[in-house]
Amino acid sequence: MMQEPIVEAKNVDVNIDPSGFSIENLTGYALEYGVPLLKAILIYIIGAFIIKKLVKVINKLMDKRDYDLTLKKFLTNLVKWVLTILLIVTVAGTLGIETASFAAILAAAGLAIGLALQGSLSNFAGGVLILIFKPYKIGDLIEAQGELGAVKEIDILVTKLITPANKLAIIPNGPMANGNIVNYTAEGKMRVDTTVGIGYGENMKQAKEALLSMLESNPKVLKDPAPSVNVSELADSSVNLAVRPYCKPEDYWDVYFWTIENTKLTLDKEKIEIPYPHAVEIQKEA
Known part of the structure; x- marks a missing residue:
């Protein structure tokens, strides 16, 4: 009789999952993906905490330096x-995501926006400089870019002035930051410059004393610096006197117009002639 072949029994691994996963595989996946994920979460939490603290420190520094509220909010958000963007890029790199292409996209987008908003960015930069260094503030009387007026508003892009004719002048901050600015209010005192001519035959000393007394009678004319009346020019047909009172910036126009009007009235009262062109009639012989 033929003997049946003997089949040897083999041990079967009962831990093998029919789908192909095992406990060892799960452990490997956990180490491969779980650790970077945990690191990314920790980096984000710590980074967000540091950003929050840093923003608070920046706010305190700007409060100490009395930065404009608009500028403070903008810089804080910026x-x-x-x-936050740098933190997100760092977290993405920790997770194994390629960040080079992401950075390139951000750079390209920034360049495109910069080229499209070139003029506006210049005005924006000028506005930041103005709000930081404060060459003028709201309420100041300034002269810039061919305009004279009181500062009504300082935006991040433009400065708004109210002119003496009560017109609104809107000036971009780029030219304002790069151009000449005359701030009449900064020192708290302004000099009103007017000139009047008297005849060569008139009593110059009498005219100066009368005009100086006139200036001292106005309560809006400051005592310090004291007003002055001086000879400024020996012109062709007149001796020109520089009449110069000082006043507060808010009283400038009142003192200016008052000085011009009362200079004429004072010289008339003193019977001092102000030269003017005379028409000469020439009679033709018949």
Whole structure:
């Protein structure tokens, strides 16, 4: 009789999952993906905490330096968003995501926006400089870019002035920051410059004393610096006197017009002639 072949029994691994996963595989996946994920979460939490603290410190520094509220909010948000974007890029790199292409996209987008908003960015930069260094503030009487007026508003892009004719002048901050600015209010005192001519035959000393007494009678004319009346020019047909009172910036126009009007009235009262062109009639012989 033929013997049946003997089949040897083999041990079967009962831990093998029919789908192909095992406990060892799960452990490997956990180490491969779980650890970077945990690191990314920790980096984000710590980074967000640092950003929050840093923004608070920046706010305190700007409060101490009395920065404009608009500028403070803008700079705070700018710092917060820039640091948040850097944090997100860092977290993405920790998870194994390629960040080079992401950075290139951000750079290209920034360049495109910069080229499209070139003029506006210049005005924006000028506005930041003005709000930081404060060459003028709201309420100041300034002269810039061919305009004279009181500062009504300082935006991040433009400065708004109210002119003596009560017109609104809107000036971009780029030219304002890069051009000449005359701030009449900064020192708290302004000199009103007017000139009047008297005849060569008139009593110059009498005219000066009368005009100086006139200036001292106005309560809006400051005592310090004291007003002055001096000879400024020996012109062709007149001796020109520089009449110069000082006043507060808010009283400038009142003192200016008052000085011009009362200079004429005072010289008339003193019977001092102000030269003017005379028409000469020439009679033709018949």
